[in-house]
Every structure is written in C-alpha cells, then in structure tokens.
Amino acid sequence: MPAARSVAVAAFRESVRDKVFYNLLLFAVLLIGASLLIGQLTAGQDVKIIKDLGLSATSLFGLFIAIFVGISLVSKEVDKRSVYPLLAKPVRRTDLIVGKYLGLLITLAVNVAVMAVALYGVLFFLSRGVPANVQQAWDAPALDPALLTAILLIYVELAVVTAVAMFFSSFSSPMLSAIFTLGVYVIGQFTADLNGFDQIVHARGAIALAKACYYVLPDLSRFDVKIAVVHGQAVSAAYVGTSIAYGAIYIAALVLAASAIFSRRDFK
Amino acid sequence: MQAAIRTRELTKDYAVGFWRKRPYRALDRLSIEVAPGDIFGFLGPNGAGKTTTLKLLMQLIFATSGEAEILGCPAGDLGVRRRIGYLPEHPYFYDHLTAEELLDYYGRLFGMPAADRRRRAGAMLDRLGIAAERRLPLRKFSKGMLQRVGLAQALLNEPEVIFLDEPMSGLDPLGRRDVRNLILELRDQGRTVFFSSHILSDAETLCSRVAMVVKGRLAAQGTLGELQAFDVRGWELIVAGAGEAIESRLRGRARRVTRIEGERYAVELSPEAHPESILAELTAAGASLVSINPLRATLEDLFVRRVAEIGDGARPEGQHAGR
Numbered sequence: 001m002p003a004a005r006s007v008a009v010a011a012f013r014e015s016v017r018d019k020v021f022y023n024l025l026l027f028a029v030l031l032i033g034a035s036l037l038i039g040q041l042t043a044g045q046d047v048k049i050i051k052d053l054g055l056s057a058t059s060l061f062g063l064f065i066a067i068f069v070g071i072s073l074v075s076k077e078v079d080k081r082s083v084y085p086l087l088a089k090p091v092r093r094t095d096l097i098v099g100k101y102l103g104l105l106i107t108l109a110v111n112v113a114v115m116a117v118a119l120y121g122v123l124f125f126l127s128r129g130v131p132a133n134v135q136q137a138w139d140a141p142a143l144d145p146a147l148l149t150a151i152l153l154i155y156v157e158l159a160v161v162t163a164v165a166m167f168f169s170s171f172s173s174p175m176l177s178a179i180f181t182l183g184v185y186v187i188g189q190f191t192a193d194l195n196g197f198d199q200i201v202h203a204r205g206a207i208a209l210a211k212a213c214y215y216v217l218p219d220l221s222r223f224d225v226k227i228a229v230v231h232g233q234a235v236s237a238a239y240v241g242t243s244i245a246y247g248a249i250y251i252a253a254l255v256l257a258a259s260a261i262f263s264r265r266d267f268k
Numbered sequence: 269m270q271a272a273i274r275t276r277e278l279t280k281d282y283a284v285g286f287w288r289k290r291p292y293r294a295l296d297r298l299s300i301e302v303a304p305g306d307i308f309g310f311l312g313p314n315g316a317g318k319t320t321t322l323k324l325l326m327q328l329i330f331a332t333s334g335e336a337e338i339l340g341c342p343a344g345d346l347g348v349r350r351r352i353g354y355l356p357e358h359p360y361f362y363d364h365l366t367a368e369e370l371l372d373y374y375g376r377l378f379g380m381p382a383a384d385r386r387r388r389a390g391a392m393l394d395r396l397g398i399a400a401e402r403r404l405p406l407r408k409f410s411k412g413m414l415q416r417v418g419l420a421q422a423l424l425n426e427p428e429v430i431f432l433d434e435p436m437s438g439l440d441p442l443g444r445r446d447v448r449n450l451i452l453e454l455r456d457q458g459r460t461v462f463f464s465s466h467i468l469s470d471a472e473t474l475c476s477r478v479a480m481v482v483k484g485r486l487a488a489q490g491t492l493g494e495l496q497a498f499d500v501r502g503w504e505l506i507v508a509g510a511g512e513a514i515e516s517r518l519r520g521r522a523r524r525v526t527r528i529e530g531e532r533y534a535v536e537l538s539p540e541a542h543p544e545s546i547l548a549e550l551t552a553a554g555a556s557l558v559s560i561n562p563l564r565a566t567l568e569d570l571f572v573r574r575v576a577e578i579g580d581g582a583r584p585e586g587q588h589a590g591r
Binding site: 082 | 323327347350352353355358360362365374376377378422431
C-alpha cells in the first residue's frame with residue numbers, strides 16, 4: 001500500500017508541524033519538578049513514586065494525543081475539504097484511513113519513546129549516589145528494564161484508543177467522537193468487572209447489557225501493569241504477548257470497520 | 269470514438285430533514301457525453317447540480333442511480349484516477365505544507381519517482397506563476413494563489429482529462445485571462461477539459477460544447493453554435509452619414525433606430541428583415557456602413573429563459589424519489 005505509506009508520512013509531518021510534540025516539554029518539566037520535590041519529601045520512596053508518576057504521565061499525555069489528534073486527522077480532512085483533491089488521486093479510502101492511523105502510531109511511538117528516555121534519565125539522576133545497600137532494599141532497581149514492558153503495553157493501549165477515536169470520527173462529528181472515545185476509555189478500564197456483573201445483580205436485562213459491553217468494548221485494564229512493575233512484580237511474557245495480540249485484533253477490527261464506513265460516506 | 273466522459277441517467281438524491289428524512293433530488297437523470305479533446309463547459313446557476321455532478325464523477329459522493337464513465341472506465345476506477353486531474357471549487361490544502369511540499373505529497377500518491385516529482389512540481393509552479401512562493405506555507409496564500417496551487421496539483425500528473433470546478437472563481441481579471449490561456453493550451457495539447465461555471469462569458473470564449481443544468485436537470489446540450497443558432501434575434505447595423513431622414517425612411521421596417529452620436533445611427537432589424545436590401549438603400553442615400561452584427565441570444569439569455577421554463581418544476585418530482 002504505497003499510498004497508505006505516503007499518507008502516514010504526511011500525517012506524521014502534520015503532527016510535527018502542528019506542534020503536538022510540545023507536550024513533551026510539559027512532560028519533562030512535570031517529571032523533573034516532581035522528582036526535585038518528591039526527593040525532598042520522601043525517604044526511600046522517591047524512585048517508586050517517580051516511576052509511577054512517569055508511567056501515569058506517559059499514559060495520560062499519550063491519551064490526549066490519541067483522542068484529539070486521532071479524531072482530528074480524519075475529520076479535519078473532511079471538514080476543510082482537503083479530502084476532495086486527495087481522493088481524486090489514485091488513493092483508496094481505505095489507504096487514507098490506514099495511512100492516517102499509521103501516521104499517528106508513528107507520532108505516538110516517538111512521543112512515548114522520548115518520554116521513556118526522559119523517565120530513565122530522571123531515575124538515573126535520582127539513584128546516582130544512593131548507597132548500594134539502600135538500593136538493594138528497593139522493590140526493583142531504579143533503571144529496571146521491566147519499565148519498558150509497562151511502556152510497551154501503554155503504547156498498545158494508546159494504539160487501541162487511537163483506533164477507537166478514528167472509528168468514531170469516520171462517521172460522527174469531532175465533538176461527539178471525543179465524548180464517545182473518552183467514554184470507551186473510561187468504561188474500558190472497568191470492562192473486566194462487567195464479566196462478573198451477574199454475581200451482584202440479578203436483573204436479566206442488566207446482566208445481558210453488561211455481557212454485551214464486556215464483549216464489545218475493549219478491556220483496557222489488561223494493558224495497565226504499572227503497579228506490578230513499580231513494585232517489582234514479574235509480568236510474564238505470555239501475558240504481554242496475549243495482551244499485544246488482543247490489542248492487535250481489536251485494532252484490526254476497528255480500522256476495518258472505520259474504513260468500511262468511510263468508504264461508503266458521501267462528502268457533501 | 270470512445271467518449272472522454274459519459275454519464276447515463278445519473279441521479280443523486282440526498283436525505284434532508286432532521287427527524288423525518290425526505291429525499292431531495294440534487295441531480296436528475298443527467299446524460300451527457302464529452303468527446304476527447306473538447307473543452308466542455310458545464311453551466312448553470314448556483315445550486316443547479318454542477319458540483320454534485322463533478323463530485324459524482326470523482327466518486328466523492330455516490331450516485332443514487334445511473335452511471336458515470338471516464339475514459340471508458342467506471343468513475344472511481346483507480347487506474348482512471350492516474351489519468352485525470354481535478355480542481356475542486358474553493359480548494360483548500362494543508363496549512364502546514366508549502367506549495368512545493370504539497371505537490372511532492374500528491375506526486376508520491378501518483379507513484380512518481382523523486383526526480384519526476386521535482387521536475388513536474390517545478391514546471392507547474394512556474395507555469396502558474398507561483399514559483400517565487402514555492403517555499404511559503406499555504407496558510408499565507410491568498411484565495412487567488414490557492415486557486416493557482418489547485419490548478420498546479422490538478423495538472424501534476426499530465427492528465428488526459430481535467431475537471432475544473434469553477435476555475436475562475438476568486439481570480440482577478442489577470443488571473444482569469446491566465447486560466448483561459450491555460451485551458452486553451454491544454455486543449456492544444458490534446459487534453460479534454462471539463463469545467464463548470466456560472467459565468468457564461470467564460471464558456472463563450474472557451475468552449476467547443478456546453479451543457480446547461482438548471483435545478484438538477486439538463487436544460488440544453490450542444491455546441492455553442494447549435495445552442496445559439498436557434499436564437500438569432502435580429503441584426504444590428506451601425507451606419508454613418510445617413511442624415512436625419514433615416515428614421516422616417518426605415519419606419520415600420522426597423523425595430524429601433526438609435527442616434528449614437530452626430531450622424532452615426534444604430535439600426536436594429538428583426539430576424540426576418542433583409543439587412544442586405546436595407547443596407548443597399550441606405551448606401552444609396554449616402555450612408556456608409558460602420559458595422560453589421562447578428563443579434564444572437566447570449567448564453568446569459570438562454571440561461572435565464574431555461575430557468576424560467578423549468579421554473580420550480582424540477583425539484584418536486586425529484587422529491588418523490590426513493591419513496
């Protein structure tokens with residue numbers, strides 16, 4: 001799909017020119033400011049807190065990009081009518097959707113990678129000069145490679161949220177798409193609980209609705225291994241593998257659905 | 269010979285209304301044919317269905333019924349899109365790109381190699397007089413300059429058929445002249461140009477054939493000659509040195525005699541009058557001929573008359589569509 005690749009590169013360039021990466025600056029300020037403050041207030045807990053804060057901030061900042069850029073990439077093309085000359089070229093509508101999605105994945109990858117480097121940098125400075133016996137008492141080393149597992153799963157989660165945003169924006173307004181995507185994100189954190197809904201409620205309708213939500217909406221909580229990683233608990237490769245596979249299948253379904261809807265749409 | 273563009277009974281209904289959707293016919297059974305190498309003017313007032321037709325040909329919207337073909341293939345065929353160019357009405361491009369980057373992006377979508385992309389983009393920007401602004405972000409471009417960028421991207425792939433939606437819109441007189449010359453140049457290169465306009469003088473100066481749509485329906489189609497031949501409304505003679513007796517001499521035979529200045533008069537004759545014999549008579553009386561012109565209906569007249577004929581009749585029928 002050479003056309004999709006060209007669209008992806010253009011979408012990434014648009015993110016760069018639209019100054020999406022300015023959020024990294026805010027991230028760095030937040031992380032460095034917090035580490036200075038926390039270093040003064042806590043005794044021995046600072047590394048754990050910084051890890052938790054860094055991973056949460058990576059997730060949150062990425063979420064903003066996934067939702068708002070994810071929605072605007074397609075809807076801006078339609079609203080501003082730049083899609084007219086574009087679709088008169090030898091470009092399938094599916095190429096456009098897939099290309100835009102891949103472009104945003106590159107943006108998110110760069111974003112998450114820079115945040116990971118910043119987090120490791122802050123952790124390195126924080127652990128510098130701490131005696132070895134103190135470090136041994138920590139749940140996990142400061143520069144724990146397991147942090148990368150957490151970051152990888154955060155990235156997969158953001159990729160799923162981006163696919164959700166793009167799916168909604170293929171047929172509804174940017175405002176509604178943002179609300180729907182945010183809704184799916186919030187419910188997605190509790191989807192796993194919906195499976196056990198019949199344990200606490202007996203109304204058949206409510207149970208059926210909860211089951212339907214469980215099967216249709218993404219289970220985003222499975223991508224959250226922050227607490228385990230911060231506390232030095234192992235996350236198995238099998239768990240990571242199945243989570244990535246689950247995310248990939250969900251993404252494929254959403255991108256297919258988005259391009260099917262987009263391919264039938266009239267640009268009035 | 270295969271038509272460059274052909275539509276058969278092309279129809280588009282939109283659903284309008286919030287709660288109770290009802291169909292609204294934007295285009296009603298449009299059948300037109302454009303021969304290769306023609307400059308085809310697609311005319312009509314605002315809201316007549318011109319842009320709808322172009323969007324159907326570009327597959328930006330899908331037909332309710334009927335067919336559209338470009339170069340013998342169904343409109344929307346990916347192979348055909350390599351061979352066509354399209355300038356939308358009021359084009360908008362990406363604010364964050366420069367003209368050069370935009371053309372490079374579109375060149376990639378055509379699968380053009382880097383050297384070709386550079387060469388074609390440079391040639392197009394030069395031809396359209398915006399080479400100096402090639403590295404300026406498009407957000408800084410005026411409406412007229414964006415129109416030129418739009419034309420540059422429409423011609424990037426050296427298309428065989430070019431679709432231009434209101435190409436003169438937003439241009440100053442100089443820009444209009446440039447676009448007119450460009451269209452004629454494209455015709456001389458053997459390309460087919462299909463352009464929509466509500467400015468009829470553009471069509472009069474450019475087109476070999478025209479179609480006129482009014483309220484979603486085809487109101488007339490043919491060469492300019494065919495459309496106007498039926499509409500010769502008389503003759504206008506400008507004569508000098510005829511003397512003041514000219515009015516009494518021509519009373520009852522001329523529709524109107526108007527004194528222009530001094531002894532120069534404009535004489536308007538009906539289509540049935542014989543201008544040759546009247547001219548001979550006036551010459552014998554000492555007048556000299558300055559000019560003689562057939563008074564034809566302009567497209568403007570044709571346009572206004574078709575609108576009046578079709579009146580409000582086109583839409584209601586369409587509104588039953590799909591029920």
